[in-house]
Amino acid sequence: MNKTGYTRLIKLAFALILTGCASNPVVQTDVPQNNATNISEPSVEYSSQSLTGIYANSLPVQNFIRHMVQDYNFTEGYLNSLFSKAERLDYVIRLENPAPYSGPKPTKPSPGSWTRYRKQFITEAHINNGVTFWSSNADAVQKASVIYGVDPEYIVAIIGVETFFGRNIGKTRTFDSLTTLAFDTQRRAKFFTTELENFLLMSREEGYEPRKPVGSWAGAMGLGQFMPSSFRSLAVDFNNDGHRNLWDQQDAIGSVAHYFSKNGWQNNRPVAEQIKNYGGESIIELSAITGSEYWHVHPNFKVIKKYNNSDKYAMAVHQLAQAIKQRRL
Numbered sequence: 001m002n003k004t005g006y007t008r009l010i011k012l013a014f015a016l017i018l019t020g021c022a023s024n025p026v027v028q029t030d031v032p033q034n035n036a037t038n039i040s041e042p043s044v045e046y047s048s049q050s051l052t053g054i055y056a057n058s059l060p061v062q063n064f065i066r067h068m069v070q071d072y073n074f075t076e077g078y079l080n081s082l083f084s085k086a087e088r089l090d091y092v093i094r095l096e097n098p099a100p101y102s103g104p105k106p107t108k109p110s111p112g113s114w115t116r117y118r119k120q121f122i123t124e125a126h127i128n129n130g131v132t133f134w135s136s137n138a139d140a141v142q143k144a145s146v147i148y149g150v151d152p153e154y155i156v157a158i159i160g161v162e163t164f165f166g167r168n169i170g171k172t173r174t175f176d177s178l179t180t181l182a183f184d185t186q187r188r189a190k191f192f193t194t195e196l197e198n199f200l201l202m203s204r205e206e207g208y209e210p211r212k213p214v215g216s217w218a219g220a221m222g223l224g225q226f227m228p229s230s231f232r233s234l235a236v237d238f239n240n241d242g243h244r245n246l247w248d249q250q251d252a253i254g255s256v257a258h259y260f261s262k263n264g265w266q267n268n269r270p271v272a273e274q275i276k277n278y279g280g281e282s283i284i285e286l287s288a289i290t291g292s293e294y295w296h297v298h299p300n301f302k303v304i305k306k307y308n309n310s311d312k313y314a315m316a317v318h319q320l321a322q323a324i325k326q327r328r329l
């Protein structure tokens with residue numbers, strides 16, 4: 001794939017996928033905070049054999065395996081074994097193909113949509129846990145902020161909105177979700193096929209056993225919910241242990257800052273401020289219970305939207321960042 005296509009894909013990954021992840025947070029307080037996936041070399045259990053299991057007769061899977069063998073020098077027997085263990089996840093198919101809405105098309109967002117969205121992320125728990133997360137990773141946050149030129153509170157806030165600081169990283173086996181999305185759904189099959197390709201390359205490059213990483217139903221991984229293509233191009237080994245591991249807090253902090261930096265973050269510059277009336281350029285309208293809110297937004301606001309192309313998402317990150325920063329003082 002050419003570079004432009006690849007870049008577009010990375011952006012698509014964030015624009016499309018993270019929307020689904022962040023808008024419906026499930027707080028799982030029983031999950032340990034530093035939920036690192038075990039890193040190991042690809043297992044020897046994948047020895048040469050033919051393709052069996054539910055994809056045994058799938059021509060697209062056979063073709064995909066051939067492509068990975070021819071273009072990336074994977075061993076056919078290894079991939080046959082791996083895909084013989086693949087599981088088709090019905091709930092992933094349902095989430096990718098929601099029932100079509102048959103009612104009248106809304107012309108404006110429903111009143112209070114921003115208020116409802118905001119309530120999910122600007123909570124006492126988010127603010128307090130943000131302060132704790134920042135304090136327990138103070139060195140990494142400071143270092144990432146300096147190296148990449150990204151205000152520290154925004155690095156922390158993204159991780160808060162995405163995964164509640166690592167408590168909600170998702171429980172779906174990424175290999176199964178991407179295989180299901182690539183071969184059992186239509187809408188974004190091509191995109192997910194490329195992500196599956198990147199996932200296998202990422203696993204080989206980083207020494208992950210491909211059936212170990214878990215993430216969102218749509219294949220987003222780690223504390224910052226990176227898709228495999230973004231993982232490969234933007235993740236950094238920030239704790240210098242020789243592995244890029246986005247389930248590790250320090251690696252996630254460096255990688256999120258790297259992502260912001262690559263997308264043009266301007267350090268110590270404004271993000272958004274509320275104004276009284278609609279007018280002028282770079283104004284967004286958010287529907288609060290009490291009426292419309294108008295905000296003047298700056299280039300940094302658009303950088304947050306590169307992570308997830310939603311005004312509400314970017315505003316939630318902005319307000320959580322400010323709230324955490326205030327509480328930390």
Ligand SMILES: [Ca+2]
Nearest residue numbers: 237239241243
């Ligand atoms: Ca590392």
